[in-house]
Amino acid sequence: MGRSPCCEKAHTNKGAWTKEEDDRLIAYIKAHGEGCWRSLPRAAGLLRCGKSCRLRWINYLRPDLKRGNFTEDEDEVIIKLHSLLGNRWSLIAGRLPGRTDNEIKNYWNTHIKRKLLSQGIDPTTHRAIVDPSSPATTISFASNSAVEDQEDRKKPVINSSPTEKQHLLDLNLDLKISPPYPVAAGAAMKNEGRNSVCFSCSLGFENSKDCRCGNGKNNIIASSDNSKGFDFLGLKSCVLDCRTLEIK
DNA sequence: AACGATTCCAACCGCCGCGGA
């Protein structure tokens, strides 16, 4: 039994897309926009399954895609976000304009994994690979009360003292989203002068009466950075306030 | 030049969550 296939497999092409198929897909989406992927192939005159069309469009044909090598900055952002989000490639891609989840996933598997391993960092846990014969070292992006400087807080903290090691050894980087502490959030906005958003806005409820940050349309305050899309989790600016995340 | 090994990435597969009936 099981789920019915997403399309009639007997009459669909597979494998690499031809120039003609690309042109048809582009022309159709330009004329009608992205929409019902299931019916798109037939409407566009393509012998492809809807999923295949969607993938081709999103990963290759979309006009806003940035092609070419990843920059050092992008590398850093990917590593940082991966340490926080794990293999949530679509979330990571959402923070890198012009990059797709598939592209980032491939890049991670082919480049970054190797790069981290060569630096002695486990790409899965983002911890230093422990050599049983040497003292354990832990790398953590968790907020560190001993490091108050904002810039320093964004850098990984390498701990190798036995006491700190004990404390952080079982740190689980699985994250849980929780509302920011009102006072802390307010203070953060006031002190840091950056574009933080309240929990309502971070969830996309920018019209909510609960909006406290002023980014909502009910509280129109000039916001240069957030004019395009909202800053979910504060990751757009690559500044993730650990106070809004609870580390298990 | 030829061949095998390795790397890279586009595309596929199957599962999951959401929303509508």
Add this chain to the structure above:
DNA sequence: TTCCGCGGCGGTTGGAATCGT
């Protein structure tokens, strides 16, 4: 409340391109 269809996601694969011998 349950079922079903759909879109989206992450893991995996196949084959082209590149490299090394």
